[in-house]
Amino acid sequence: MEYIEIAEKVKEAQWRKKPIVALETAVVTHGLPSPQNYKLALELEELIEKAGAVPATVGVLDGVIKVGLSEKEIQRLAEGGDVSKVGPRDFSAVLARGGCGGTTVGGTLQAIKHTEIMVFATGGIGGVHRGNPFDVSADLTTLGSNRAIVVCSGAKSILDLPATLEVLETQMVPVVGYQCDHFPAFYARSSGLPIHIRVDEISQVVEIANAHWIMDMVSSLLLVVPPPQEDALGDEVMKEAVETALKAVQEKQISGGAVTPFLLDRVSELTEGKSLQANLSLLRNNALLAAEVAKEYHKDKRWEIGFGGSGD
Secondary structure, three states: OOOEEEOHHHHHHHHOOOOEEEEOOHHHHHHOOOOHHHHHHHHHHHHHHHOOOEEEEEEEEOOEEEEOOOHHHHHHHHOOOOEEEEOHHHHHHHHHOOOEEEEOHHHHHHHOOOOOOOEEEOOOEOOEEOOEEEEEOHHHHHHOOOOOEEEEOEEOOOEEHHHHHHHHHHOOOOEEEEOOOEOOEOOEOOOOOEOOEEEOOHHHHHHHHHHHHHOOOOOOEEEEOOOOOOOOOOHHHHHHHHHHHHHHHHHHOOOHHHHHHHHHHHHHHHOOOHHHHHHHHHHHHHHHHHHHHHHHHHHOOOHHHHOOOOOO
């Protein structure tokens, strides 16, 4: 495809049928402060490689979607400047103008749709914004129309989590808890909201994913895992910080794409950096789990069922 360039290391991994894990870059461009963003991006790739899988970090550079960024390309995105946050809606303008950007969950899923990459690790998905049920992240609809196993720690705590789960159900996205019975709340280990599918073994994840796609479903499987206990925020600490940050959004009349970055920064300030530590910790944990899932997925002889993303 004209606007997509797949790195040689990713092409080789595809040819050799090696497990591959996709990584987003909106967390690099808009989610984490410098220099943590660059260091973390490289660390996630290293963790995945050491676990026996091939990382494929996705981003947009000079009007081209890159699947498998080099260190220098990651650094360009991490340094900021005129860098967009690229969801599915934004590709056309950014590509046509030769721009650069970090791909969101939805953007990354759309970018890998026509590759053989079927496992994707991220921090938390977007969702329905609190107090505004019409403000729904494109992550949710893209999860409903692209095949992949997406490993995350639920949805960001600043969102309306019950409404987000309802939209995931409408989009026919199975939410599977890895060794947990409740939907994680990103910084916190539990939102208190039950999930109806629990697995304790990675092989079970693959079985469910294959059964889902054998039934000709075109949606992703969302594998949720809580942040590590040692770095997770307590429920009350998280709740108080999020509510205070949301009030600041209203007072400052912040809207659109600026809301989420502002909220994440404010929550980090209110928790004296503990939310940032939790964020980094869960990203590492999710990358490692995704590597294990990718290895198990590629051991299964039916893995090619998922290829193509659209179910065609």
